[in-house]
Structure formats: C-alpha cells, structure tokens
Amino acid sequence: MLSRALTFCGLSLSTFAVVTPIWAGPSVVGLKNGSEVKGEVLKESTEAVVVDLGYNVIRIPRAEVIAITAENAKADEKTKASQLAEDIFYTEANRDSLNVDKNVKRVSESVVQIQTPGGLGSGFVINKLGHVITNQHVIAGEQEIRVIMYRNKPTGIEKQTFSKIQIIAMNGYLDLALLQIDDESADTLPHVVLGDSDSISQGESVFAIGSPLGLERTVSQGIVSIKSRENNGRWYIQTTTQINPGNSGGPLFNGQGEVVGVTNMKIAGVGLEGVGFAIPASLLKLFIKNREAFSFDPRNPNNGFRYLAPPQVAPSTTDKTQSSNPAP
Secondary structure (H helix, E strand, O other), X not given: OOOOEEEEOOEEEEEOOOOOXXXXXXXXXXXXXXXXXXXXXXXXXOOEEEEEOOOOEEEEEHHHEEEEEEHHHHXXXXXXXXXXXXOOEEEEOOOOOOOHHHHHHHHHHHEEEEEEOXXXXXXXXXXOOOEEEEOHHHHOOOOOOEEEEEEEEOOXXXXXXXXXXXXXXXXXXXXXXXXXXXXXXXXXOOOOOEOOHHHOOOOOEEEEEEOHHHOOOEEEEEEEEEEEEEEOOXXXXXXXXXXXXXXXXXXXXXXXXXXXXXXXXXXXXXXXXXXXXXXXXXXXXXXXXOHHHHEOOOOOOOOOOOOOOOOOOOOOHHHHHHHHOOOO
C-alpha cells in the first residue's frame, strides 16, 4: 500500500486504507497537544484512531488521543455552556436569530397544552425539573390538570400526556401560574429560554405557539405593536400576533426563539383580530423568583396563602343594653 507522511496539528500522520465507518456522523478527536481533528472516525483500536477528513484519511497514534466526541454532542455542550441558569429558568447570551420556521423547530416541543375539566389553554416548560408556566385563569378553581406535550419522533408527532401535575404557585392579579410535572421523565423534557422583554422594540417580529380553539400546535406571527400597554394597573406587550381562546398561557417568542411574553388576552370584536396582549417576560421572571409569595394552598385554589381574620372582642351585656336604650 502506498503511503506518504504529512504534518497535521503537530503530529506526523500517514494515509491509511479506507475502512467501514464505526461512528455515525462527524466526530471531534481531541489531542494531547490541545488540538482537535474533525472528521469521520473509520476505525478505533488500542494502537490508533483512523479518521476520514473528507480529502484524506489519517492514522493518529492512540497515545496522542485524549477523547473522541460526536460533533453534534460538542455543539450541544456549547449550547448548554452558553445557557445561564437563573433561579429555575434559563437565559442564553448571543442566541442565534432564525426564521420563524427554523425557530419553531427548535422550540415547539417545549410548548404544551393544558387541559382541565373546565377547558384548555397553553403553557411551556421552563427547565429540566418539569416546571411549566401558564395563565392563572387557565387553571383557576381546578386541581385536576393534564399537560400534553408534542414530541418529534422519526415516525411523526407523538403525544406525551402527564396527569400527575402539582400547582406550585399562582397569582390572579398577574394571571400567572407555575406547575410541575411529577414524573420521572421530566428531566428529559425540552425547555424554553427566557428572553429580555425590556429590550424588544416596536415593530419587532414575534410569534406565538399554542392551542387556539383547541387547534393544537398552531403558530401565529405578528409584530410588537407597543412594548408597554397599561391596563388596570398592569402593563402588557401589545401585538398583532393572533391570540384566541386556547392560546392563553402560551409563549410569545422573539426572533431568537426566546420567550419574551406569556399570551393571555385579546380585544374581541369585528376587525380587532390583531389586537392581542402578552404578559412581559420581565414580570414572569419576578413571579418565578418570588414564587414562595404566591405558593398554592389546596384549601383555597384561587389564591396563594389564605390569611385568617383576627378574633374580635364581643360587646359586653352593658354595652348591648346601652345601645338598645339610648339616652333621651
């Protein structure tokens, strides 16, 4: 077999016969000198690792190799490293901006449908603990809750239903609720990344995913009409994105696929279909970080803690007599 020497990453390597690949897809071979070789691993033994570079096949002495990692796994590690855990939710610096169709592919599995005996709404998973955000009015007065997730499988979309759901916190004034999926598989669930609602601008493109009128996995696109619209002492993101019953509690995403709002209401009427509102992510983050203040009490499902009125001193007999016989 004809071979020739060449220099690569400081090592003396040689061409090698082509053999059947043993690793699926491209890999990253880490070397002792700190360099990396990217290519398809064709063969691995105690003596050497054979890598197809695309334009050549090289043999690397095993003693010089410290690790072999799938290239997509390296990308996943980079993504995880860039995600910053803040309390029980995640943010991510310098997240890539994508078209809506590509954004939908990377975030859609994190969006869920919330079902109760009284109706349905939408929600989204915020971490690997299985915490889910939705609107308070979606679950108000309900304790029998189901969360439906839609997973992308090779055979198509597969529904995954969770029936053991805990209400962790809720607040009617903010119209926010925090649920938790009580299931061992919760740590494998995909989750969203929360964005900065204060940095969005008027006219910026946004999109929502939810179950309007029960039509699951519906995507609607619009723009930010106004980033801060006041209503009854609260402020909202006003958007032209279509918001209908069933969208409540679902995420409003920006172009980076970050949640910048929680869709919760619209103005009804002919010609007003493009006037929707979402709770800003800034308020959502405050709600999550202060969730103990809104802890759910099963004895009082529409509120957090129930505070009892202090006892009152009963009026004396003399007081009653005097009050019933006023002085002339």
